[in-house]
Amino acid sequence: GAVQGVGFRPFVFRLATELNLAGWARNALAGLVVEIEGPPEDCAAFLERVEKNPPPFATVRHIAHSPRPVEGGSGFRIHHSRLESAAGTEAANTEILPDLATCPDCLREIFDPANRRHLYPFTNCTQCGPRFSIVLALPYDRERTTMRGFPLCAACRDEYESPGDRRFHAQPNACPDCGPRLEFTDPSGHRLATRGEALERAAQAIESGQIVAVKGVGGFHLIADARSAEVVETLRARKHRPAKPLALMMPHLAAARAHCEISPAEEDLLTSARAPIVLLRRLSGGELPAVLAPGNPTFGVMLPYSPLHHLLLRRLGFPVVATSGNVSDEPICIDNDKALDRLRGIADAFLLHDRPIARPVDDSVVRVAAGRELLLRHSRGYAPLSLGGESAPVLAVGGDQKTALAVSGPFGVRCGPHLGDLETEAARLAFEAQCRDFPALCGAPPRAIACDAHPGYRGARWAAEAGPP
Numbered sequence: 001g002a003v004q005g006v007g008f009r010p011f012v013f014r015l016a017t018e019l020n021l022a023g024w025a026r027n028a029l030a031g032l033v034v035e036i037e038g039p040p041e042d043c044a045a046f047l048e049r050v051e052k053n054p055p056p057f058a059t060v061r062h063i064a065h066s067p068r069p070v071e072g073g074s075g076f077r078i079h080h081s082r083l084e085s086a087a088g089t090e091a092a093n094t095e096i097l098p099d100l101a102t103c104p105d106c107l108r109e110i111f112d113p114a115n116r117r118h119l120y121p122f123t124n125c126t127q128c129g130p131r132f133s134i135v136l137a138l139p140y141d142r143e144r145t146t147m148r149g150f151p152l153c154a155a156c157r158d159e160y161e162s163p164g165d166r167r168f169h170a171q172p173n174a175c176p177d178c179g180p181r182l183e184f185t186d187p188s189g190h191r192l193a194t195r196g197e198a199l200e201r202a203a204q205a206i207e208s209g210q211i212v213a214v215k216g217v218g219g220f221h222l223i224a225d226a227r228s229a230e231v232v233e234t235l236r237a238r239k240h241r242p243a244k245p246l247a248l249m250m251p252h253l254a255a256a257r258a259h260c261e262i263s264p265a266e267e268d269l270l271t272s273a274r275a276p277i278v279l280l281r282r283l284s285g286g287e288l289p290a291v292l293a294p295g296n297p298t299f300g301v302m303l304p305y306s307p308l309h310h311l312l313l314r315r316l317g318f319p320v321v322a323t324s325g326n327v328s329d330e331p332i333c334i335d336n337d338k339a340l341d342r343l344r345g346i347a348d349a350f351l352l353h354d355r356p357i358a359r360p361v362d363d364s365v366v367r368v369a370a371g372r373e374l375l376l377r378h379s380r381g382y383a384p385l386s387l388g389g390e391s392a393p394v395l396a397v398g399g400d401q402k403t404a405l406a407v408s409g410p411f412g413v414r415c416g417p418h419l420g421d422l423e424t425e426a427a428r429l430a431f432e433a434q435c436r437d438f439p440a441l442c443g444a445p446p447r448a449i450a451c452d453a454h455p456g457y458r459g460a461r462w463a464a465e466a467g468p469p
Contacts, residue, residue: 001031001058001059001060001061001062001095002057002058002059002095002096002097002386003031003032003054003058003059003060003094003095004027004031004032004094004095004096004097004138004139004140005096005097005131005135005140005171006054006055006056006057006058006097006126007055007058007126007127007168007169007170008032008054008055008058009025009026009027009032009078009169010078010126010163010168010169011054011055011058012025012032012034012050013025013076013078013163013168014163015046015049015050016036016046016076017076017163019038019042019045019046020038020042021036021037021038021042021043021046021076022036022037022038022073022074022075022076023035023036023037023073023076023077024076024077024078024079025076025077025078025079026078026079026080026081026082027081027082027094027138027139027140027141028081028082028094028139029082029093029094029138029139029443030093030094031093031094033082034050035068036076037070037071037072037073047063047065050063051063055126056127057097057100057127057273059095059386061095061388062093078169080141081139081141082139093410093411094138094139094140094443095384095386095411095414096131096132096135096138096140096384096414096441096442097131097132097140098131098132098274098380098381098382098383098384099129099130099131099132099133099217099218099361099380099381100127100128100129100131100273100274100381101128101272101273101274101275101305101306101381102123102124102128102129102304102305102306102307102310103125103127103128103273105125105127105166106123106124106125106128106129106307107307107310109123110123110307110310110311111314116155116175116176117175117176119196119311120174120175120176120179120307121182121199121306121307121308121311121353122172122174122179122180122307122308122353122355123174123175123307124170124172124173124174124307125166125167125170125173126166126167126168126169126170127166128273129170129172130172130217130355131172132218132358132359132361132383132384132417133217133218133357133358133359133361133380134146134147134172134355134356134357134358135358135441136148136358137440137441138441138443140171141171142171142172145171145172145358146355146356146357146358147171147172147174147355149356150174150178150179150180150355151178152173152174152178153175153177153178155175155177156173156174156175156177156178156179159173160173176195179355180353180354180355181194181195181353181354182194182195182196182198182199182308182351182352182353183198183351183352183353183354184197184198184199184201184202184349184350184351184352185340185349185350185352186349186350187340187344187347187348187349187350188340188344189337189340189350192349198351199308199311199312199315199351200315201349202214202312202349202351203312203315203316205348205349206223206224206225206316206320207225207316209224209225209228209230209231210224210348210349211223211224211231211234211235211238211346211347211348211349212224212347212348212349212350212351213325213333213339213343213346213347213349213350213351214308214312214325214350214351215325215336215339215350215351215352215353215357216306216308216309217305217306217357217361217380218332218334218357218359218360218361218362218379218380218417219324219325219326219332219333219334219357219360219361219362220324220325220326220332220333220334220339220343221249221322221323221324221325222235222239222321222322222323222324222325222343222346222347223249223312223320223321223322224320224321225318225320225321226246226248226288226289226292226318226319226320226321227287227288227289227318227319228289229289229290229291232246232289232291232292232321233291235321235323235346236291238345238346239323239327239328239346240327240328241323241328243294243295245292245293245294245296245298245299245300246292246293246300246321246323247277247300247301247302247321247322247323247324247363248288248292248299248300248301248302248319248320248321248322249301249302249303249304249309249313249319249320249321249322250301250302250303250313250319251304251313251314251316251317251318251319252303252313253267253270253271253303255318255319256270256280256301256303258283258286259282259283259286259287259288259299259301259319260280260281260282260283260299260301261280261281261282261283262280263368265368265371265373266278266280266368269366269368269373270301270302270303271303272381273381274364274380274381274382275302275303275305275380275381276302276363276364276365276366276380276381276382277300277301277302277363277364277365277366277377278300278301278302278365278366278367278368279298279299279300279301279365279366279367279376280298280299280300280301281297281298282297282298282299288319292321298367300365302322302363305380305381308353312351322363324362324363325339325343325347326342326343326420327342327343327346327426329420329421329423329424329427330342330420330424330426330427331360331419331420331426331427331430332360332362332420334357334359334360335356335357336350336352336354339352342426359417359434359437359438360417360419360430361379361380361383361417362377362379362380362417362418362420363377363379363380364377364378364379364380364381364382364383364418365377377402377418378404378415378417378418379417379418380417383415383416383417383418384414384415384416384417384438384442385414385415386411386412386413386414387412387413387414387415388412389408389412389413390409390410390411390412391408391409391410391412391413392408392409392447392448393407393408393409393439393444393445393446393447393448394407394408394446394447394448394449394450395407395435395438395439395446395448395449395450396408396449396450396451397431397435397449397450397451397452397459397460397462397463398419398452398459399452399454399457399459400421400422400423400457400458400459401421401422402418402420402421403419403420403421403422403431403459404416404417404418404419405419405434405435405438407438407439407442407444407446408444409442409443409444410444411442411444414438414442416434416438419431419434422458422459428458428462431458431459431462432462435462435466449463449466450463451463451464
């Protein structure tokens with residue numbers, strides 16, 4: 001099940017220690033492998049608690065267990081991950097966790113002047129932070145994520161190795177001394193500021209009416225002052241987006257309430273670990289300009305979901321446009337150099353960081369209807385979605401508009417993130433890259449490709465040209 005990237009190894013370590021069981025745990029391509037040794041009743045209690053009370057965000061779909069000869073071991077350890085499964089067909093059974101919004105504990109640290117992570121925009125722990133957007137391969141360990149280029153400092157290493165610490169075996173763990181860093185540049189890529197000063201310069205630029213391209217968790221946003229009709233019109237003109245609604249990021253829930261009607265179900269979504277864009281009914285007579293969503297009774301609203309967003313919006317204190325950082329009809333930018341190349345005609349400045357993004361993960365969009373959550377765009381916080389069942393490995397490609405991929409295998413079906421329309425060459429290249437990346441990440445090289453039969457669809461033409469895998 002979903003047992004990697006959720007603090008499951010630390011959970012198992014603490015549980016085994018509490019029950020005085022010897023043994024070890026390690027990540028594998030098939031999931032989590034655990035060996036425990038102790039009295040039968042304690043081993044049974046261990047299995048029951050693992051199944052019924054797993055860590056938050058974990059999902060245990062299947063537990064296979066068998067007896068082994070007693071070895072007389074002592075203590076419990078976390079071993080290095082195993083890259084190959086004994087059966088050779090279990091690689092796809094591990095679910096990949098979506099990116100998670102900043103947890104309350106990390107948020108408190110970020111705004112605590114006495115904490116060593118005070119104002120650090122890449123703070124995370126086992127309960128929050130990037131997952132799907134940084135993982136390169138399974139099993140989920142730091143050396144197989146985009147954090148592999150950031151060796152842990154002594155303090156972070158101590159947290160990583162301390163069973164009682166919230167960051168015990170937190171793979172993206174980082175701090176100002178060893179983790180990713182910010183830089184603020186002009187459209188030509190000339191560095192103007194770094195670290196805290198970079199964020200301050202970005203805030204000042206937004207306050208002055210400029211458009212800033214901000215590298216986030218799964219890609220870039222174009223961020224601008226949502227209160228200014230003139231600024232919004234400029235953004236629309238530069239992005240060639242004359243009428244489509246623009247997403248808003250509010251500094252906090254109270255600000256969202258000042259402009260929108262929010263039901264309890266909608267509040268739960270806004271403040272959840274998934275932190276999607278939620279379509280909310282606009283309040284009549286609101287102060288935000290109509291040009292944000294012309295002729296539309298709703299705003300698409302999200303709250304800050306990463307430390308960087310929290311810091312920037314806390315500094316600004318007002319609503320901003322946070323629309324996808326892309327040229328019209330192209331994929332969202334995830335690479336610094338490509339963003340500077342493609343967005344320099346739109347953005348007046350860039351707030352960058354040096355943590356690579358493994359794949360584009362745009363913001364998810366949901367609405368509440370009749371008290372039920374309806375997912376309109378499946379991406380950050382939701383992707384990759386795992387569905388039950390078992391199937392031969394098949395790659396399914398969508399249509400030309402709002403396309404996404406799905407992969408089936410022994411694990412069931414996994415739905416990839418929103419990829420957008422396939423109207424441009426850049427979009428088609430990104431689509432083809434994901435057709436290679438997503439099945440490989442799921443550990444299920446496809447034996448067949450499923451596509452729409454429409455002969456004019458680019459996805460269908462790609463499937464025909466690709467042929468049987």
